[in-house]
Amino acid sequence: MNSNKKSPSILEINGLTVKMAGFTLVDQVTFNIREREKFIIVGPNGAGKSTIIKAISQSIPYSGEILYKGEDVAKMQKNQIARNIGVLAQHHSVNYSFTVEEIVELGRFSYRKDKLMIKEEKEIIQEALEMTGMIEKRKQSVLTLSGGEIQRTFLAQLFAQNPNILILDEPTNYLDIQYQEQMFRVIEEWITSKNKAVLAVVHDLSLASYFGSEFLLMNQGKAVSRGRKEEVMIPEQLNLVYEMNVGSWLHYLYKHWEKYL
Ligand SMILES: Nc1ncnc2c1ncn2[C@@H]1O[C@H](COP(=O)(O)OP(=O)(O)OP(=O)(O)O)[C@@H](O)[C@H]1O
Numbered sequence: 001m002n003s004n005k006k007s008p009s010i011l012e013i014n015g016l017t018v019k020m021a022g023f024t025l026v027d028q029v030t031f032n033i034r035e036r037e038k039f040i041i042v043g044p045n046g047a048g049k050s051t052i053i054k055a056i057s058q059s060i061p062y063s064g065e066i067l068y069k070g071e072d073v074a075k076m077q078k079n080q081i082a083r084n085i086g087v088l089a090q091h092h093s094v095n096y097s098f099t100v101e102e103i104v105e106l107g108r109f110s111y112r113k114d115k116l117m118i119k120e121e122k123e124i125i126q127e128a129l130e131m132t133g134m135i136e137k138r139k140q141s142v143l144t145l146s147g148g149e150i151q152r153t154f155l156a157q158l159f160a161q162n163p164n165i166l167i168l169d170e171p172t173n174y175l176d177i178q179y180q181e182q183m184f185r186v187i188e189e190w191i192t193s194k195n196k197a198v199l200a201v202v203h204d205l206s207l208a209s210y211f212g213s214e215f216l217l218m219n220q221g222k223a224v225s226r227g228r229k230e231e232v233m234i235p236e237q238l239n240l241v242y243e244m245n246v247g248s249w250l251h252y253l254y255k256h257w258e259k260y261l
Helices: 049-056 078-084 100-111 115-131 147-161 177-194 205-211 235-242 246-260
Strands: 009-020 023-034 038-042 063-068 085-088 165-169 197-201 214-219 222-227
Touching: 009 049, 009 197, 023 049, 023 063, 023 197, 023 214, 023 222, 038 049, 038 177, 038 205, 049 085, 049 165, 049 197, 078 085, 078 100, 085 147, 100 115, 100 147, 115 147, 147 177, 165 177, 177 197, 177 205, 205 246, 214 235, 222 235, 235 246
Parallel strands: 038 197, 038 214, 085 165, 165 197
Antiparallel strands: 009 023, 009 063, 214 222
């Protein structure tokens, strides 16, 4: 099912199940993400997408296996997890008057005892701020940022953290169209140049199919289909899950632009 069978596996999820308050939020979900893959999870509200991310980041109890390069994530040290798996949450709590730069510096926390890394610290933070277009706002308090700027600040923190797999829950939340395009381009360059991978939950089906290399379609806690664009991002699969004619709605939305292309 994976395009790149020779690439080593980065993240392997086997039979992931999450139960809470008597409900099964995620039911026996299995998938595998390899180096350089852009693995996208799509599905309607409440399908269990964010719950999968919460389980990967070890913030909720689960059963089944989550393996990072063959190692059980549940048994890894927090520092080790932070250096390898970086998570961009759907919402960010910004209650303290940190500057943008200070928030980005927190991404380096797991490297604080590593002298070699400390030497390069400033360059890494500078690069992360540049990649996300936040360099000019580096001294500004996060309490004064717009929604999109907050999103870009936390994305910069993730780049500074430099994990091997980026886990992004709705990364284009709050981003204007220019930054949506730029963000996917930056992530694409970053994963291909460094043999990394990304797992992203994306609601916009056009953005998802443009960006993704592998897909997982979720509904009511279950994996409905998994595979390449031609297998998952097709009307036969999507219409059933979203209970509407997805293709004709998207075509209707974009029709306005046809005359300008
Ligand atoms: N602690 C809980 N107790 C009971 N139900 C919960 C709990 N936490 C989450 N849920 C339910 O689990 C389901 C899956 O939630 P989840 O946030 O994973 O959905 P999602 O696919 O990310 O949705 P969205 O697209 O709206 O972000 C939802 O119906 C939610 O109401």
